[in-house]
Amino acid sequence: MRVNALASDLESSPPEQVLTDLENIAFPERDRVQFLLNFGILKSLSGDFEGSIKDLQEAKSVIQQVEATSISENIGAVAVNDTLKSYVATPGEQMLIHQILLTNYLLKGQLDEARVEVLQAQVKAKKFSGKSELTGRLASMEYLAGLVYELHNEVDNAMISYRNAARFMKKRDMEIPDVLQNSLLRCSYLLGLKNEYKKYVILFGRKTARADHKKGELTVIFWDGVVSAKKQNFITVYVPKLEHNVTLALPYYPDKSKPIMPLVFTTGDNVFKTEPIENVEKIVREDLDAQKKVIYSTVLARMVAKHLAIKVSQGQNAEGLSMLLNLASVLTEAADVRSWNMLPSSIQVARVKLAPGRYQLFPNQTKRQVAKVKNNYWNPLLFLSEVKGATIDQPVGKSMVRGEKLDEFMLDIKAGQKVLLFVPGVTNRVYSHYM
Template sequence: MRIPTKIWFQYLSVGVLAFWLNSCGITYNDRSFEFQNEVYYRNFDKAAALIEDNKFLSKKRNRLLYLLEKGKVEHMNANYKESNQLLEEAYTLIENRITSNTGQVIAANLTNPMAAPYQGEDFEKVMIHYYMALNYFQLGMPNEALVEAKRINIKLQELNQKYKKNKNKYAEDAFAQILQGLLYEATGDINNAFIAYRNAEELYTENNSSYYGVHLPLQLQKDLVRTSKQLGFTQEYKKYLKQFNLSENDIHHSPAEAIIFWENGLGPAKDQTQITAVDGAFIAVDDANNSIFIPIPPGTNLGITSIAIPKYVQRESYYKSARLIYNDQQTSFELAEDFYPIARQTLNDRMLREAVNIALRLGAKKATSAGLGALAKQFLGEDAESLIKTGADIAGAATEKADTRNWQTLPATISYARVPLEQKNNTFIIEKYGISTDRDTITIPYKKGLQLVSYYDVGKATTNYVPPTYKIKQDTLPPPRVKKIIAKDSVSRFKLK
């Protein structure tokens, strides 16, 4: 039986509206809850399996997101080779410039940006190289690890160069310089280690000793003093002793040491907020009183004056601080990277650059509602035009949704501590303080030189968790891109005079 045109239009309007009203409140954080929950309880095998089975991540437009989430979980599960293969594919996908096909562009304009392929936030793109660096180091390939560490600030600079206006304020990463310094030390290159440490210290000094929520670490101060002394830079050695108010007794060096990175909590998740136009611009103020101003291009007839934009929501970590206890000594972990202020700043900068795209999306919805109204008038008369047009405007507002996709298995913070190793299996107690006080132990075998070790606290420590004994694995993974990158002088932000 043929459905009358009038009834068909009514079904269409009601159906579209009901579908989108039911689906628009779902964020990527909701869709990824199951595997995040397993990560929270350190069930990394199960988390990896759930990522594989996640229907949302299996969509082609979410390929990058799948690679990032799975690559990080495999890293935490000590599957370093598998992790690097996934992250290498993510890097290649980004370098090939992820593009949308015509259908995806239309869908994104008529519904919301989540219909287009996920391209990643700029700070997520550089964190790929951090985890690849750690993977290579654990695979016994410190030189390749160093190459990846250098790429962090190189990639930040490359990304910023392509923006003509509203460039990223987060254009350099102090922690990346610290990581470079540590890896240079691990390969015996004290001269370049000193330069990297000095580059990091300069970033802190230029920003009143605080960089994106992180204060100048005491360990960085000690590393600068120690390496300047090792190199015989007497002037710099005396300068830093005085500048940091340190004495020679504060500086220790052992032939065998370990850097233990403590990844704590889960990084910020994206939600959305609806904002309306005021005096030619969209203005939003979030819960932390951080404002964002998005100008409306002159002459733009939006029709719909409410837009949805993404916002980062900080997720509280179970633990607030931690320390290492060993051989009747103790040392506290120092904060090295805090992802919430970095994520928030990167997103704000991107929103300013995408003001025109936001206006175009709203304009497309307005044009669609006008077209449906004209079609209704042709078939059903003038009375139906207003009804259908209003319904389409309501549906357009209902589908106005922010892109809430983001790399959700990143930690909230990364802290680190430097400890000496004795000629035995070295056991360290990690004592964490938060809602409760909990302890874990970690064992690191003796090996001359500097080792890098990662330890994870996503949620509350579980009693049945046994952290791995860290070893420098002998597995080999063919190093991609090494020759191309080593040719670049990416080490020195400031050269030695």
């Protein structure tokens, strides 16, 4: 619960502050994964990519250990509540670990290491494939995998990843963004897949842009907002027939998910905006839906176990004990609302070709921006939204990359150069890597 409160602070406090607050919370070993994941993402937001890699790699290794079903924890869950189980990241979260690691490695210029994350994510996807077609399959992971493959000049592998990304977006009723359309057009053309290329030309209504080596390529990864936190539905009623209280606590996500807001940037003559490649709100809800069978059966087993304990005490005429058990059954009931709750609400991408030169991409960004415009989906957030809070100076450690304030950031791009920008929306900062 305290972690959920801290996650909501992220939209108004700098990540360094939230990280310090999180580090001050003593957590049980069973919550280790959840804390490592949040440490990892907060370090990414703060520009400590090395620290983030360390925490997320550790989280991966702990997940591998706690994935095995624990007998004692399950007994605890049936007797008391679900929070006694070790936190194991959901399939979607596990894929996002690879994705954030991939981004960290790219920002550190470690291309081969980023490719390792792509391959590990593929193994993980294979492992999840038995559950359902979409379990743990993320379009954003596939898109970034395609980007990494292209940076390695592996256009054939990139094509497969882009196809997967389009497939998953279609399955989730998301529109295929221009950025992915361009990738599909470009790769199918380069690989000489004539029929597929023709299909895309008809579908997207345009041909691939000519390769222009006199221009540089800018890729922007934008994390918008903070994902919703789980809440609990708590019901306790006295059942006359059973002669005691029955209590139920179930986790849920609020129905209304946060609106997706793009990041708008300009090169003077042209205005560009990022496009959503992943709605993380949707992914976390899918994951919770997939867990519901297990959650409901544990709740049912717990109800029966608590009922039997109370009945036994009532049968022994131990009224005091019976009352105590009745009270305990109410007080100990709690839904498991743990999640990786500091994830972005959506992941967005833009990829544009720019003539060599110096650009102030975000000239109007002077303060932290928080979305207030809820209804207009494509309202250019960074020009129109209301302002809350002030920018915060970022302390920079030894291994940290200094993030620049959006309005102060100047892009210097050369012909043929590739530049990656990482813009975590909650920080008002931009991290860059020139490849």
